[in-house]
Amino acid sequence: MTLREWIEHYQESVAMKQVRYRGVLAWKNVFDLWVIQEIIHETQPEVVIEIGCKFGGTTLWLSDIMKTVASGRVLSIDLARPAIPFPDNVDFIQGNSISDETLAKVRKRAQGKRAMVIADGNHTADHVLQELRFYGPLVASGCYFIAEDGIVDVMEWEKFTPGPLVAVQRFLTQTDDFEIDRDREKFILTYAPGGFLKCVRP
Ligand SMILES: C[S@@+](CC[C@H](N)C(=O)[O-])C[C@H]1O[C@@H](n2cnc3c(N)ncnc32)[C@H](O)[C@@H]1O
Incomplete structure (x- = not known):
């Protein structure tokens, strides 16, 4: 099996x-x-913002991780509410991630808190760039914005491109607040190549 076939x-x-x-x-690698x-x-965020909840497996996992290796809340956003009940440290917002209302x-829940973001919703380049x-401004210095699924651009899966990696490349021409942290790709088989963005804002 080739690497492409495995992926x-x-x-x-x-x-x-x-x-x-x-x-x-949980739709995750x-x-x-x-x-x-x-x-x-390592970064001890007080709130993890998850854009794209889907069935909620990753949300439940984040909830437990935020109770064990850190201490804080999960804020999950999706167009549709999943069927599962949420644990006590999870808040859910039903809506479009980039609408004014959402x-x-x-902002009300994350402002002033040490926040990180996992963007795993609509993966089109235009949408991810808006996210x-x-x-991005909500992410605390030293924390991460993870743009998921740039694998679609690397693999050149036509149906899904231009995707998150293109958005990241455009975004990084417009800001010095983030850097790609390649060390987070240490397992090689990541679905977020070029997507682990560390906030280096002073
Ligand atoms: C790839 S799935 C998320 C998988 C989930 N993060 C996980 O790890 O299991 C994408 C989700 O994003 C949601 N979504 C798509 N566009 C969205 C938008 N504009 N705002 C909020 N959620 C969106 C979809 O409804 C879908 O549930």
């Missing part, structure tokens, strides 16, 4: 169908979950 197999047959946390599907856990432990609610512009 396609993982995407189609594993990540979308067989990765569960507490029995709930498990290597990335481990790296996110390390980031949370942004007002997010980077709106949510």
Whole structure:
């Protein structure tokens, strides 16, 4: 099996169908979950903003991680509410991540807190670029904005491109507040190549 075949197999047959946390599907590359856990432990955010909740497996995982290796809340946003009940340290906002209404609610909960963002919603380059512009200023210095699924650009999956990696490249021409942290790609098989953005704002 080539690396490309493995990545396609993982995407189609594993990540979308067989990765569960507490029995709930988590649409994630498990290597990335481990790296996110390390980031949370090292940077100690008070709030993790998850854009794109889907079934909620990753939300439940973030909730537990925020109770064990850090201490804080999860703010999850999605167009649709998942079927699961949320734990006591999770807030859910139903809405478009870039609408004025959603942004007002997010700012109210995150402003003044040490925040990090995991953008895993609409992966088109235009949309992710707007999320980077709106949510980037909420990320605390030393914390991360993780733009998920830039793998679509690297793999040149036409149906999904231009995707998050293109958004990141455009964003980084407009700001000095973030740098790509390649050390977070240490497992090589990440779905967020070029997407671990460290806030280096003074
Ligand atoms: C890739 S799934 C999220 C997977 C989830 N983060 C996980 O780890 O299991 C993308 C989700 O983003 C949501 N979504 C798409 N566009 C959105 C938008 N503009 N605002 C908020 N959520 C959006 C979809 O409804 C979908 O549930």
